[in-house]
Amino acid sequence: MNKIFEFCAWHSGKLTVGALALAIVFPFVFTSSYVLRIAITVLMYIVLSLSLNLLVGFLGQMSMGHAAFWGIGAYTAAILSTRLNLSSLGTFLAAMVVAGLFGLLLGLPVLKLKGYYLTVVTLGFCEIVRLVELNWMDLTRGSLGIAAIPPLNFFGQIFKSSRSVYFVALVLVVLAVYVVHSIINSRVGLAVMSIRDDDVAAASIGIPVFRYKVMVFIVAGMLAGLAGAFYAHYISFIDPSGFTTSASLDLVILAIFGGQGSIPGAILGTTLLTVLPETMRSLMEYRQMIYGVIIVVMMLVKPDGLLGRVNFKYIRQRLQMKAEKEAKA
Amino acid sequence: MSEVLKVSGVTQRFGGLVALDNISIHIGQGEIVGIIGPNGAGKTTLFNVITGIYHPTEGQVFLEDTEITTYKTHEIAKAGFARTFQNIRLFGKLSVMDNVIAGMHTRRKTNLFDAIFQTGRRRREGREAQEKAEKLLKLMDLWEDRHSLASSLPYGHQRRLEIARALAAEPKLLLLDEPAAGMNEQETEELREMVLQLKQMGLTIFLIEHDMKFVMNICERIYVLNHGVLIAQGTPAQVSQNQAVIEAYLGEED
Ligand SMILES: Nc1ncnc2c1ncn2[C@@H]1O[C@H](COP(=O)(O)OP(=O)(O)OP(=O)(O)O)[C@@H](O)[C@H]1O
Numbered sequence A: 001m002n003k004i005f006e007f008c009a010w011h012s013g014k015l016t017v018g019a020l021a022l023a024i025v026f027p028f029v030f031t032s033s034y035v036l037r038i039a040i041t042v043l044m045y046i047v048l049s050l051s052l053n054l055l056v057g058f059l060g061q062m063s064m065g066h067a068a069f070w071g072i073g074a075y076t077a078a079i080l081s082t083r084l085n086l087s088s089l090g091t092f093l094a095a096m097v098v099a100g101l102f103g104l105l106l107g108l109p110v111l112k113l114k115g116y117y118l119t120v121v122t123l124g125f126c127e128i129v130r131l132v133e134l135n136w137m138d139l140t141r142g143s144l145g146i147a148a149i150p151p152l153n154f155f156g157q158i159f160k161s162s163r164s165v166y167f168v169a170l171v172l173v174v175l176a177v178y179v180v181h182s183i184i185n186s187r188v189g190l191a192v193m194s195i196r197d198d199d200v201a202a203a204s205i206g207i208p209v210f211r212y213k214v215m216v217f218i219v220a221g222m223l224a225g226l227a228g229a230f231y232a233h234y235i236s237f238i239d240p241s242g243f244t245t246s247a248s249l250d251l252v253i254l255a256i257f258g259g260q261g262s263i264p265g266a267i268l269g270t271t272l273l274t275v276l277p278e279t280m281r282s283l284m285e286y287r288q289m290i291y292g293v294i295i296v297v298m299m300l301v302k303p304d305g306l307l308g309r310v311n312f313k314y315i316r317q318r319l320q321m322k323a324e325k326e327a328k329a
Numbered sequence B: 001m002s003e004v005l006k007v008s009g010v011t012q013r014f015g016g017l018v019a020l021d022n023i024s025i026h027i028g029q030g031e032i033v034g035i036i037g038p039n040g041a042g043k044t045t046l047f048n049v050i051t052g053i054y055h056p057t058e059g060q061v062f063l064e065d066t067e068i069t070t071y072k073t074h075e076i077a078k079a080g081f082a083r084t085f086q087n088i089r090l091f092g093k094l095s096v097m098d099n100v101i102a103g104m105h106t107r108r109k110t111n112l113f114d115a116i117f118q119t120g121r122r123r124r125e126g127r128e129a130q131e132k133a134e135k136l137l138k139l140m141d142l143w144e145d146r147h148s149l150a151s152s153l154p155y156g157h158q159r160r161l162e163i164a165r166a167l168a169a170e171p172k173l174l175l176l177d178e179p180a181a182g183m184n185e186q187e188t189e190e191l192r193e194m195v196l197q198l199k200q201m202g203l204t205i206f207l208i209e210h211d212m213k214f215v216m217n218i219c220e221r222i223y224v225l226n227h228g229v230l231i232a233q234g235t236p237a238q239v240s241q242n243q244a245v246i247e248a249y250l251g252e253e254d
């Protein structure tokens, strides 16, 4: 296993390019709309689990309300495109802004609350957002949902075929990976991970813990809102039943199964957990139960998730150090 | 001599317990000052008050001429105090190198924008951070460990890493809470040499330590705390002959 990780770490650049190339070729090899539908779902969930990973894996703050941001993004896009006929670029940006604002709102209790207490607040947040979606009839049409949401359209082009939608989703994944990767490998990311590992020590070296926590809530909210906007245009019908605490819980499982605080982990875990139940259609009904069992086993055997303890950057640095030493000797 | 730290008339109560009782101390630029006292005397509490983890019930704390009594911990760090912890607090899932670079937080400037748009400033700052970390890690003899996880280090190295991380903030005053605790004799000796080296570099140091030999050897002045009260102060020689100090130690320990 270690050898595999070392190989991946050493060739991470090539592997990333390879994976991207595969993802680009994929819809030309697999053209069935059924397979593409699954692939699109996987890509959207990757964006969601990456964004939640910012909170859970990098900041160390469990959130049980992440589906709320997804829903806020979806409703923003649905309302703006059905009523104002906004193009998708507009709805995507608006969804990010609105979801980001709600991220700020949810982040503010950080000032007073920590850890589990804040987790409970995120749970309540999700429920409140759902109730608003359900009861603000004028805006959301309540349980009737919003139908006939226009398909994705950018610069006058309509993206309706499965393949073109797939590529939009792939662009979002690349964007999310890029943003998360850039953040965690910067001064900001180091501060965030310091807070995760020890917030008292983080404050003692001058990190404004509160400000950084709120910042992560905003960025995570924005990315999830983006996934929501995509979802609304793709699925063309949304109602509040998609964005419940139970959906949030599914996202948590996606985020921690692959590996907390690991980008490849989030991608791998989300892909596995989304594709596996699909390949066993008869098991679909038991999806929740299977997720439940998986998570229990995971917590017992590998509490950090599949790749949670595998830091490819550090593995690569260690290999480099060894190589340098051997070169000298 | 200009004063880096001044604590004046600080009292810290926890419910009925008076952990610090009207404490006044001062530390001048370039000094190494120790604080000793039996378990539960209030030494760590004093550090916590100085670094803003507690805000004292009464009294004031100054950094040079600025009153910082009500500052938050991260503001005090930015203003120039850096510390280590009695019960080591490292960033366990980060590498040794990243722990030190995290320590430079207040000395670096790149923000979310630089991070996402990979600005030139970010690259420059990253390189500078690496170079500075290399110096600090070599100074604390941790260079070989640089890519290991902080949590995987042996105990003595963890203590030194905490010092390296605090130094990375380029503090005006370095506060060390029992830096030699849990170290064997050889490690303690190595640590002593490192601390002396820091002094030569012009650093001002305030340290808590139970290892008497260590304190007496290294400090120019010593404060003695017992049950929250300052019972003595002076040079190592003066303090070790002070009757109240001898009684406090005989009464509590050994
Ligand atoms: N947050 C707190 N709440 C209540 N009591 C506290 C708190 N922090 C410290 N104390 C009490 O204050 C007293 C002084 O504790 P402190 O940790 O400062 O002692 P110390 O001199 O550092 O001892 P040691 O040598 O064991 O580290 C102790 O009685 C301790 O129980």
Ligand SMILES: [Mg+2]
Residues within 6 Å of the ligand: B043, B044, B045, B086
């Ligand atoms: Mg103590």
